[in-house]
């Protein structure tokens with residue numbers, strides 16, 4: 006499926022910025038180098054889109070990508086550069102709000118971009134087993150045996166290892182809406 010078709014058929018579980026970012030980085034222009042606008046354009050797009058997904062987007066990014074893509078459409082030597090330029094312009098026109106939410110650090114609507122997610126431990130599910138603490142290399146989880154564990158958001162790097170380790174499904178990933186969780190470890194109700 007072409008990049009443009011992917012953008013036109015984007016599912017609600019897919020993020021437009023992430024989809025473009027992956028498409029651009031897997032594109033043959035980045036290996037070819039026969040034309041400046043294909044190679045340089047794609048390299049620049051890769052950097053800008055990557056930054057947006059990593060919560061490092063800037064207010065000038067959309068205008069810069071639009072200018073770049075118009076040039077790619079008219080100056081690339083083959084259809085590939087032209088197609089990508091058209092796909093990115095279509096994506097910005099159709100999903101401008103999603104781009105702005107990423108750039109404004111508000112969130113990723115599809116809950117795909119890792120840097121926009123946070124991890125939380127639900128008090129009514131946690132048994133205080135400590136398995137999550139064992140896998141967290143950043144020591145971001147507070148707790149002791151039979152106490153509801155708590156993730157310290159400022160220490161968490163959103164790797165997701167704790168969520169995979171928890172057999173009680175007590176750890177959830179959240180976008181803009183966060184679940185209510187204790188701020189400090191409290192005795193477990195579940196055993």
Ligand code: SF4
Nearest residue numbers: 131132134135137171
């Ligand atoms: S969150 Fe899951 S893995 Fe961590 S202590 Fe609670 S039940 Fe155990």
Ligand code: SF4
Nearest residue numbers: 141161162164165167
């Ligand atoms: S997501 Fe990763 S860094 Fe954050 S608490 Fe879980 S294991 Fe630790």
